[in-house]
Structures are given as structure tokens and as C-alpha cells.
Amino acid sequence: MKWINRIIMAILTVFVVASLTFFLVRLMPGSPVQVMYLELIQKGIPANQAMNQVNIILNVIPNEPLFQQYIHWLGQIIHGDMGQSIQQTGVPVIRLIFNALPWTLITVAIGLLISFFIGVLLGVLSAFVRERWTSSLIDNIGSVAHAIPQFVTAVALLYIFSVLVHWFPSSGAYSIEVFPGFNGPFIMSFLYHMALPVFTYVLTGFGAWTLQMKASTVSVLKEDFMMAARLRGLKQNTIMGYLGSNSILPLFTGLMLSLGAMFGGSVFIEGTYAFPGIGNLLATAINTRDYPVMQGCFILTTATIIFANLIADFAYTKLDPRITD
């Protein structure tokens, strides 16, 4: 029963976000719907033909009352039609997004896993050497790495590794000589192009995990059961096992919540490396005021994150025996 509620909540959230983007674009001064309609009329296109065209691209009939526009638009969204791109005429938004999403999902996932791993290791290390200067060094490095914006790191890495020394390519997700598909050269080329973006995710991401893991480990170290385990003379390895599994648990919910920040960061990172993912798509859409693409990217990334959170919650109850439904 609890899970049905959660799923309904998740769907409702996606619905609210979608509606918000609709009204945001519609109610702003100089609404793109009106602008586009008037532009078409000015080009000498008859009124109902212009209306038709606006309908295809933006999923909205300009002369209808706002509420009916909204219902109409929602109906299209539910059928998977998010309109067409303004800039790339005739290309459905949904296709642009599904071309871009896999690149982002793979890089974000790999970047997240590596930074999580490094962060957890450094965090435990810092908790163990708590009183010494190494600990404070690790903490400071962690918080500084966390505070430096992704685009700064991205630009710096791009400058060092592909402008100064030509070790890594400066743009694209694979080189033009390989065919996309499940073959060796393509995968190698993809990994090669992916290196800098992933490195940027890791450099800007591990700091937060280090700090969280340290805080969590320190608090678990103070727990009574750790003392009891030590008093019983358990082996160091067993104690470490208890410590590890108890202090890493709270981080798992954070793992999924951080997806939002990672997707946000992908706007900067993919923009800088001209990596054809969803962040890059959103960045170009925003720069060219391509409203349908903007809305589509926003709704789909939000939906992805919301459902990732749902899965994380579900997994968390399985991982942590103390939680029962």
C-alpha cells in the first residue's frame, strides 16, 4: 500500500512539474506561442495554416483559451508527443531527447560511481586519522573540490589536456571514423571521448561524498555496538565490516538525490566538451530559445530523477534491515 502511494506521488510530481513548465512559458511576457504565430502571419501564411503549424511545433492552438490549450497540450504529452524543435525544423523533440539521453546516462553513471568510490575511501580514511593533519587536509581538499564549479574544472581540464597537450579530444562522443553500434572500435573511441567529461564529474563530485562519509563514519564509530564489538575482541576485519556497512547506508539515499545535481552539472560539462548529451541539448536549446526542446529536456530529466529516487527508496528498505514497510 505504501508503495502504491509513493508511485502515485511520483507521477503527481512529474505532472506538477510538466504543468509548471507549460504555464511558465505561456504566461511570460512575449509568449513564444504568440511570437511564433505572429511571425508566421507576417510571412504571409494564412491564419488557420499558421495556427496549424504552431500546433504541430508547440502542441498548442494559439487562439484557444488558456485552459483548453493546457488540456490539449497534456493530452499530447501523455501520447509521447512533445512537439517539434523550432531550430531543427521538423524534428520531434522526443527523438532529439532519446538520441541524447544515453550518452548522459552512461557518463553520469560512471562519473557518479567513481566519485562515490573515491569519496567513500577518503572519508573512511579521514575518519580514522581524525586528530591528525592528514584528516584536516583531506577535509579541506574535499570541500574545496566540492565548491569549485563544474564549468571551471571543465574548462581548465579542456585547456590542459586537449589544447596544451593533445591527449584527449575536445569535442564529440566518438570519432567520425567508427560506426555507432556494439563493436570494439566504437566502444574504445567512446571511452576515449568520455574520459574528460567523466574526469570532471569525478573531480567535482568526490568532495561531497568524502565529507558525508566522514561524518557518517565518525558517528558510527561512537555507537555502542562498535564499542561492544571491540570489547568482545572481534577481529579487525569483522569490525571494519560492521563499520563499513553501517556508515555507508545513509549515503545511498544521497546517491540518487545527487543525480539532480549531476544532471544540472551536465549542462556545463557537456556544453564545454561539446558532448552530445542531454545537458548539451538543453544548453543549446536555451541559447537559441528553443522552447519545446527546453520543456522536453526539463520534464524528462525531472521524471528520470524522480523515478530514480523511487527505486532508491525501494532498494534502501531492502538494504537496511532496520526499516520495515
Added chain:
Amino acid sequence: MRLVWKVLKRRPSRLVGVAFLLLFTLMAIFGNLIYSHALNVDPNNIYAAPSWKHILGTDYAGRDVWEQIVRGSTNVLWVAALAACFTMALGTIIGLAAGYLGRVVDAILMRITDLFLTIPSVALLLILAVTLGMSNMVVLALLLSLTSWGGLARAIRSMVLSFRERSFVEVSRGLGLGRWHILLHDILPNLMPFVWTHLMLAITGAIYGEVGLFFLGVVPFKANNWGVMMNFATGSSGAMYSTQSFMFLAAPILAIVLLQTGIVLCVDAVNELADPRLRSSH
């Protein structure tokens, strides 16, 4: 004042952080007084190497890079400080309300907070910036805070929920003091150390969002922002791919890194200053 000094000198990293912060604050306050004239465009001096006349060299139009950094700092710091204050106000008020005004308010406010926490804030910020348009710096600061209060509100709420059950609040309630009196005199003071610490982090977040917007070129350009400099260096001027322009690219990067480092290194000092319990333990 002596207390501040005592707290600061306990760790060398804090001194370094404060030094950076002071440097940038001075830059922000006095920068526009020193460089009140318009920037000189000097076509004969494009990408000049660092010299006594141009400490950090010149950019693609022969303008002094150091001067641009100094002028940019006013804008960056002013908006960041403003945005951080807005974030604090929003997060604290919503957190207090959710934790203290009963179940219904709590449920509604926390749903909204969850919504803002799951939405990718950078994407929301970009879309809001484009659709609403950026007329002035206060609006920019408001938008920055609108996308970043969620974490604080959540933390404040859970702290309020735990403080409500503590004995000192119990005592005040037993004495018959009003709800508002308890909220303002018993609970809020206990939250302040956390709020002050979070203020510093909110500043770093605001700098990230603000410079990022300018870097992507979403906000109409007002010259003299570090993000605009980076945008020009990596984008239109093509400076990135000519090694002679190194200073033009490196200067804004370095400025951002140093400023963020300075703030982060000060965080634990602020924490200690705001929380008397931490001080007495030393």
C-alpha cells in the same frame, strides 16, 4: 574581535581562507572607485604578456585583464551575498513553519520542498532565467535563492522537530510562555550556528549558479563578470585555442577557485564562532 582572532589562528587554513576573502571583499568594494573610467580598448596591445602596466596581460581587444577581474568582483560578490541572504531567509522561515506549525502545514511544505530538491536546480535556474528575463541583479539573486533553499529548509525542519521535544522547550511550555516566544527565544537561537555555517555554503552555491549563468551566456551580458570573461575566452573570441591568451582564460578561473577556496576554508571558523559549545570544548 580578540575572539575572532583566537578562533582564526587555531588553524592555518582558516587564516588563508580569511585572507582570500578579505582580498576579494576589498576588490569588490574599492574596485569601482579605482577604475571609474571606461575600459581602454587598445588594438595595438592584443594578448600582451603580463607586464608592469598590465599585471595579468590583456585580452583579445587589448583590455587589461586584472582590471576586468577587479571590476567583475563587485558584481559577483554582491549578487552572491544577496542571494545567500535570500536563501537563508526562505529556508529558515519555511523550515521553522514546517517544523512548528503542525502536521498539515508540515506535510504541504515538505511536499513542495521535496519537489524543489528533486528538480535539477541548474536546469530550473536556466529556464527561469530565459523565460523571465534578467532585468537586474536583485531579480537574479532572487532566482538563485529560489532554486537553492530546499536543503536548508529540510535540515531546519528536522532540527526544530527534535528541539521541540527537548527539556528546555518543555520547561518554557510549562511556564506558560507563548508559542511564538518559544520559537523565537528558545528554538531559533539554537539553530543559528547551523544557519551561519550554511550561509557560507549558500554563498558558494550562489557564486556557482551566477557565474554559470553568465558563462553559458544565458543572461544578457553586462560586461565585467568573470563568467562573461570565461564565456568569451572559451567561446566567441577563440582565445582558448591560442596559447598566448593563457592569462585571459586563467585569470577568471583562478579568481573563482581562490574565492570559493577562501569561503570554504572559513566555514569551520564561522561554525566555531557561532556555536559557543564548540568553543568551550577546546
